[in-house]
Amino acid sequence: MLFGAFVPVEKPMLGIRPDPQQRVKAVFLYNFSKYFEWPKANKNNMFIIGVLDNPRLCAELTTITQNRKVGVLNIVIKNFKTIQEINKCNIVFIPEESNINVSNVLAIVKPFNGLVVTERQNGVSQGAVVNFVIKENKLKFELSKSNAKKASLKVSQSLTSLAINVD
Amino acid sequence: MNIYKYILLIIGSLLSIITLAQGQNDVERAVQIFQGGNIENAISIIDSCANNTKYNKTWEVWYYKGFFYKELAKKQTVETAIDNRIIAYESIIKAISLDIKRENIEQDSLNLRYLTNKFNNDAAALINESNYKKSEYIFNYYLKALKYQNVDDQKTKQLNIDFKSAMGSMFIEVYEKNSKNVQAYDQIIKNYSAVLQIDSNNANANYQLGVTYYNKGVNIIYLHDVDDLNYEQDQDLALKEFKIALPFLLKSNEINNKRTETLEGLSNIYKALNNKERENYYTEELQKLKNPK
Numbered sequence: 001m002l003f004g005a006f007v008p009v010e011k012p013m014l015g016i017r018p019d020p021q022q023r024v025k026a027v028f029l030y031n032f033s034k035y036f037e038w039p040k041a042n043k044n045n046m047f048i049i050g051v052l053d054n055p056r057l058c059a060e061l062t063t064i065t066q067n068r069k070v071g072v073l074n075i076v077i078k079n080f081k082t083i084q085e086i087n088k089c090n091i092v093f094i095p096e097e098s099n100i101n102v103s104n105v106l107a108i109v110k111p112f113n114g115l116v117v118t119e120r121q122n123g124v125s126q127g128a129v130v131n132f133v134i135k136e137n138k139l140k141f142e143l144s145k146s147n148a149k150k151a152s153l154k155v156s157q158s159l160t161s162l163a164i165n166v167d
Numbered sequence: 168m169n170i171y172k173y174i175l176l177i178i179g180s181l182l183s184i185i186t187l188a189q190g191q192n193d194v195e196r197a198v199q200i201f202q203g204g205n206i207e208n209a210i211s212i213i214d215s216c217a218n219n220t221k222y223n224k225t226w227e228v229w230y231y232k233g234f235f236y237k238e239l240a241k242k243q244t245v246e247t248a249i250d251n252r253i254i255a256y257e258s259i260i261k262a263i264s265l266d267i268k269r270e271n272i273e274q275d276s277l278n279l280r281y282l283t284n285k286f287n288n289d290a291a292a293l294i295n296e297s298n299y300k301k302s303e304y305i306f307n308y309y310l311k312a313l314k315y316q317n318v319d320d321q322k323t324k325q326l327n328i329d330f331k332s333a334m335g336s337m338f339i340e341v342y343e344k345n346s347k348n349v350q351a352y353d354q355i356i357k358n359y360s361a362v363l364q365i366d367s368n369n370a371n372a373n374y375q376l377g378v379t380y381y382n383k384g385v386n387i388i389y390l391h392d393v394d395d396l397n398y399e400q401d402q403d404l405a406l407k408e409f410k411i412a413l414p415f416l417l418k419s420n421e422i423n424n425k426r427t428e429t430l431e432g433l434s435n436i437y438k439a440l441n442n443k444e445r446e447n448y449y450t451e452e453l454q455k456l457k458n459p460k
Contacts, residue, residue: 013339013374014342014343014374016378016381016429016432017385018385018435019438020384020388020435021438023388024388024398028396030393031394031396034394064393068393137402137406137439137440137441138402138403162396162397
């Protein structure tokens with residue numbers, strides 16, 4: 001035979017890799033644990049990062065926090081379907097697609113000095129300490145020192161230098 | 168007795184009759200030694216003849232040289248046979264050029280067809296990470312040899328596409344196992360870009376190039392140090408790759424809009440480019456495909 005015989009051309013196909021923005025968010029959320037001073041009262045035996053209904057982001061968070069700690073605390077990632085499930089979280093993230101009222105979440109996490117992170121227009125003015133925004137096609141974050149103060153959270157200076165629109 | 172040996176016997180006998188009256192010449196001696204089974208000695212003599220002005224303008228010398236080397240290569244592995252098959256091919260081509268009256272076209276064609284077929288098989292067998300350069304080298308001889316077989320341009324183009332796609336496909340397997348393998352990445356880009364040079368509407372090449380660039384962007388994000396909050400530079404680098412990937416994935420989707428991976432890639436790229444409208448469009452298309460009503 002003179003022609004052909006070069007292995008099937010349709011296989012293998014490259015698999016598409018997942019949405020990278022979830023990874024950036026996960027890295028941000030994990031790193032926030034290192035840039036705030038958490039009140040002692042908050043310190044139970046684990047550091048909880050809660051996410052409102054985003055299993056994909058939780059999976060990323062679980063991957064990157066494996067074998068990592070916040071001080072001596074083990075990190076636990078929780079995916080909450082409803083705000084009623086939120087309990088003793090150190091960080092709570094409300095994703096863009098969630099229509100939950102920020103103030104309701106703030107009321108729940110206040111006794112535990114929880115850090116609320118949002119991803120919406122006016123997230124900071126609604127009371128979030130950190131709000132993810134897209135600027136120049138890149139994921140960045142706004143920071144509200146005054147909202148942090150209200151939650152009794154002390155922000156490190158190095159986080160302030162990486163944030164945009166700091167109040 | 169196979170057909171080659173039969174032809175060789177006839178030619179050898181004819182040569183013997185011709186040369187009996189003139190006394191045995193070196194070509195005749197080489198044929199006799201070959202028939203006696205000492206292929207290395209026969210080759211040594213025929214090589215001397217090919218370098219000797221007394222003989223090297225004759226069809227017989229080049230034909231036998233081609234024939235002997237072809238037979239020698241049969242006893243070798245693919246990797247070691249390559250050089251001998253190329254000598255055989257070039258000798259037969261030389262023999263054809265000396266056969267002005269086309270008296271020996273049948274024997275020449277028979278050997279040339281065999282070698283062309285072998286080049287094809289060897290090029291395919293050597294498509295692997297260690298031997299891909301040899302494979303490309305042999306494939307070029309295959310294309311040269313095809314010119315003597317009246318193969319039309321369209322067929323040659325398709326063979327080129329098939330070969331480069333097969334090569335790209337092999338490197339995809341390598342790259343999937345190790346996304347830090349720069350050589351594999353470069354070879355995927357090189358081979359599928361070559362396919363698109365021949366056929367810009369090739370669905371497979373557009374898809375593979377689009378996904379390769381897209382995945383490279385995603386890999387930049389994933390290789391970023393998890394403890395480093397400063398993502399600025401890596402997000403910029405990833406965006407650069409996404410922008411390169413975009414036209415290939417758009418073309419791939421234009422050719423085949425039923426591939427979920429393409430839609431997912433497009434949705435993610437538009438998300439990274441902060442184009443909500445396009446992101447939503449491709450997300451909806453993806454959902455329709457995944458959950459048809």
